[in-house]
Amino acid sequence: MAFEREHRTAGPETEVLLAEQWPLNRAETRRKLEQDPALRVSAEVESLVSLRGVVRAVSPSAVVVAVDLLGSGDEAALAELAVPVLLIGEQDDGDRVARLLSPRVRGFVCRSDGAPELAGAVRAVAAGHASLPPAVAGKLLDTLVRNPPRPAVFDQLTQREQDVLQYISQGLTTAEIAAEMVVQTSTIKSHIYHLLQKLRVRDRTQAVALAYRSGIVHVPAPRFADRGDVPLPSV
DSSP, X not given: OOEEEOOOOOOSOEEEEEEOSSHHHHHHHHHHHTTSTTEEEEEEESSSTTHHHHHHHHOOSEEEEEGGGOOTTTHHHHHTOSSOEEEEEOGGGHHHHHHHOXXXXXXXXXTTSOHHHHHHHHHHHHTTOOBXXXXXXXXXXXXXXXXXXXXXGGGGSOHHHHHHHHHHHTTOOHHHHHHHHTSOHHHHHHHHHHHHHHHTOSSHHHHHHHHXXXXXXXXXXXXXXXXXXXXXXXX
């Protein structure tokens, strides 16, 4: 059954499209959804191939997609859907779900959750909110802490300017950076001037502090261990 659509009189219900590969799982998820009178399963699909076309045909308020339906690279297909997505899967799917979350993929429920939890999650994502179990929310937070979003201001830097900023963060002087990059010191001074202007900071120290806070550069390897210290950025 590639596509099944319900024919009912239109009403105020939240319409849900269900994407599940296995008939038994699909039937159980549908049974839970239909316990809430405010929800209506308007269509079912069993593959991602037909999902986009069915979304256009029935215009649901939300799509419930089984995690085990997704293969490698299917994240992009979900992100391109025109409606919010709620994932459903097993408790040990948490790591993968944290990677799948996007502005379009807004929530996750476990198959073991009851009908009220599933209905509440559907209503939340249909309204544009997020709905995540604490364990998945924790994994997402850990990922954000380890890999903070790159501020857009750094996208203005050329590759050369980014290289210079990395060297500055390691404590190299202008002359040392020039030697590393095999260019004149005047060229390095020009790069430094432009990167300070683009980052809107006064000096090297502020540039390095901003880069560290943003996760653009990290604490360097002990390059200066033989000197007994790690110098501050200098001119």
